[in-house]
Amino acid sequence: MSNPSVPDDLVGAFQIDGEPVRGRVARMGPAIDEILRGHDYPEPVANLLGEACALAALVGSNLKFDGRLIVEARGSGPVRYVVADYDTSGGLRGYCRYDADEVESASHGFQRPGARSLLGDGVFIMTVDLGSDMDRYQGITAIEGETLALCAEQYFAQSEQTPTRVRLAVGQTANGEGGEAWRAGGFLIQYIAEDEARGSTIEAWDRSQAFFETIGEDELLDPALSSNHLLYRLFHEDGVRVFGSKMLRAFCRCSQDRIETVLKSFPAEDREGMVEPDGKIRVTCEFCSRVYAVEPENLGAAA
Numbered sequence: 001m002s003n004p005s006v007p008d009d010l011v012g013a014f015q016i017d018g019e020p021v022r023g024r025v026a027r028m029g030p031a032i033d034e035i036l037r038g039h040d041y042p043e044p045v046a047n048l049l050g051e052a053c054a055l056a057a058l059v060g061s062n063l064k065f066d067g068r069l070i071v072e073a074r075g076s077g078p079v080r081y082v083v084a085d086y087d088t089s090g091g092l093r094g095y096c097r098y099d100a101d102e103v104e105s106a107s108h109g110f111q112r113p114g115a116r117s118l119l120g121d122g123v124f125i126m127t128v129d130l131g132s133d134m135d136r137y138q139g140i141t142a143i144e145g146e147t148l149a150l151c152a153e154q155y156f157a158q159s160e161q162t163p164t165r166v167r168l169a170v171g172q173t174a175n176g177e178g179g180e181a182w183r184a185g186g187f188l189i190q191y192i193a194e195d196e197a198r199g200s201t202i203e204a205w206d207r208s209q210a211f212f213e214t215i216g217e218d219e220l221l222d223p224a225l226s227s228n229h230l231l232y233r234l235f236h237e238d239g240v241r242v243f244g245s246k247m248l249r250a251f252c253r254c255s256q257d258r259i260e261t262v263l264k265s266f267p268a269e270d271r272e273g274m275v276e277p278d279g280k281i282r283v284t285c286e287f288c289s290r291v292y293a294v295e296p297e298n299l300g301a302a303a
Helices: 030-037 043-060 099-105 114-121 148-159 204-211 217-221 226-235 255-264 268-274
Strands: 010-016 021-028 066-073 079-087 091-097 123-128 137-142 164-174 180-192 240-247 282-284 291-294
Touching: 010 226, 021 043, 021 204, 021 226, 030 043, 030 091, 043 066, 043 079, 043 091, 043 099, 043 114, 043 148, 043 164, 043 180, 066 114, 091 099, 091 123, 099 114, 114 148, 123 148, 137 148, 148 164, 164 204, 164 217, 164 268, 180 204, 180 217, 204 226, 217 268, 255 282, 255 291
Parallel strands: none
Antiparallel strands: 010 021, 010 240, 021 180, 066 079, 066 123, 079 091, 123 137, 164 180, 282 291
């Protein structure tokens, strides 16, 4: 059950005092529960999407300008596509496309099949979108490693040449009302390259990785354990500086106007085929599952 005295749905940055190691930690409760409960996903698929959302929050919260960070993975496996979309106001959304029968088959023999089992051969993509007036930055790597965290580590090593460690956790905990609620957590550390002033700093990085390895999934998901307490447990011997935190929330940018704009781009004959017996066109947002009912006459002439 969530402890109201412990802040939830936050992502924050930190740096080890005097050491070339920085990082971010994310703890998610109601926000990830809303995102995952908006879809009737099998548990392995929900878990994969939760990891993608936690990863998007960890990486996206480092953006220095207003924009979006999009984490995607596409493959030939039971899950064809997973995407998580973070904007710098703290809004998160995401969804998966998958084959239910193939997911069930992949789950046999596994308590929780990971990214590689679910996605198969494919690519891991991170996209920075700073708005319509700016070019997008996109990095693509092959899906390597069984977990989404390992895919991210490989991405940073190849695309940004930045040694990075990532830990992600998703699970359900008691909600205090006789049911369960989804939670997610993420932890990221990165190595700041040595320079003439610092000299060799690899020993400090190795020590930080050793502490990182002790993080348990239960700690990332525990609603009674704050991020600050977790950081203190890990790094109190060296000291750790915590920077400002950002609130996270489930948020979708879909709207009636956006849906109607998309429909207006279809030829008239295609729109006619979309009309249901009651005379309306219904569109379901893939991200939040909200259903929009559109009057065909509102769409005007075909584009």
